Amino acid sequence: MLTHVGTKKIETKRLLLREYTFDDFNALYEIMSDPETMQHYPAPFDEDRTKRWITWNLDNYEKYGFGLWAVVLKETNEFIGDCGITIQNIDGEMLPEIGYHIHKKYWRRGFAKEAARAVRDWAFQNTQYDTIYSYMKYTNVGSYSTAIANGMRKVKEYDDPKNTISYAYAITRSEWKDIKK
Numbered sequence: 001m002l003t004h005v006g007t008k009k010i011e012t013k014r015l016l017l018r019e020y021t022f023d024d025f026n027a028l029y030e031i032m033s034d035p036e037t038m039q040h041y042p043a044p045f046d047e048d049r050t051k052r053w054i055t056w057n058l059d060n061y062e063k064y065g066f067g068l069w070a071v072v073l074k075e076t077n078e079f080i081g082d083c084g085i086t087i088q089n090i091d092g093e094m095l096p097e098i099g100y101h102i103h104k105k106y107w108r109r110g111f112a113k114e115a116a117r118a119v120r121d122w123a124f125q126n127t128q129y130d131t132i133y134s135y136m137k138y139t140n141v142g143s144y145s146t147a148i149a150n151g152m153r154k155v156k157e158y159d160d161p162k163n164t165i166s167y168a169y170a171i172t173r174s175e176w177k178d179i180k181k
């Protein structure tokens with residue numbers, strides 16, 4: 001596994017992905033406490049759950065060398081969400097998963113797609129994983145549309161006590177190489 005090498009940054013055309021700090025709390029809380037944004041989750045986050053989200057990712061950076069990273073607009077330095085890789089339980093298997101949350105005022109402008117593609121490229125370039133996943137509640141059209149835009153295809157549909165039904169999408173290293181040709 002990768003060792004932690006300090007503040008990692010990924011740059012795209014419009015975005016900077018960098019590690020979370022507790023200074024991101026207010027901007028993150030605005031996103032995670034919003035009922036519309038969290039409609040596919042069991043409930044919006046309270047302050048404590050939001051703090052634990054940041055702590056969980058700081059731990060992820062130490063443990064794995066990756067986690068969900070803060071997504072920042074390069075032009076203004078505004079925090080607009082997160083995107084990155086975490087290890088998730090997908091139908092009983094612990095698998096590398098690309099996740100994303102974007103402030104609703106910025107939805108449908110291609111930011112999740114731009115961040116997710118950069119994270120996917122980072123994952124295949126910097127880890128040994130041969131398949132990278134995204135999973136979501138079956139109702140989460142925005143999430144699975146972003147997975148498809150990230151070159152993934154649906155590999156599983158399964159009963160999930162948290163989500164009723166979950167969909168799993170995936171891209172393999174060889175499919176990724178074909179995209180990058």
Ligand SMILES: CC(C)(COP(=O)(O)OP(=O)(O)OC[C@H]1O[C@@H](n2cnc3c(N)ncnc32)[C@H](O)[C@@H]1OP(=O)(O)O)[C@@H](O)C(=O)NCCC(=O)NCCS
Nearest residue numbers: 100101102107108109110111112113136142143145146149
């Ligand atoms: C899912 C989410 C991150 C998408 O963010 P976004 O920045 O609006 O997504 P993008 O603009 O990059 O769109 C990516 C693709 O999905 C499509 N898409 C996004 N939202 C969609 C929606 N609500 N309905 C249908 N398609 C949608 C876009 O058209 C685009 O497809 P294309 O490239 O083929 O045109 C955003 O809706 C969000 O933060 N949702 C709440 C948090 C959440 O549920 N996260 C996922 C947890 S599993």
